[in-house]
Amino acid sequence: MSQAFVRESEEQWLHEVAPTLNALVAYLTRENNGIRVYEQKKMTGKDGAEIHVMSNGLSYTKDKDGRWMVA
Numbered sequence: 001m002s003q004a005f006v007r008e009s010e011e012q013w014l015h016e017v018a019p020t021l022n023a024l025v026a027y028l029t030r031e032n033n034g035i036r037v038y039e040q041k042k043m044t045g046k047d048g049a050e051i052h053v054m055s056n057g058l059s060y061t062k063d064k065d066g067r068w069m070v071a
Helices: 003-008 021-031
Strands: 039-044 050-054 059-062 068-070
Touching: 021 050
Parallel strands: none
Antiparallel strands: 039 050, 050 059, 059 068
């Protein structure tokens, strides 16, 4: 059996993505069937956290532990 069949079942969750914008873009692009997702705007939330508005229609920020989450 090839590795392709083994790897197909492996999933990555949003909170497991490295805390960089490039890693988030790569993850979201993979989840979007290879159609590139990009940052449209960056804002600062009330608590001072950066909020990244992405082309997939969702906004993302990091929690206090540096893990990505939907804002």
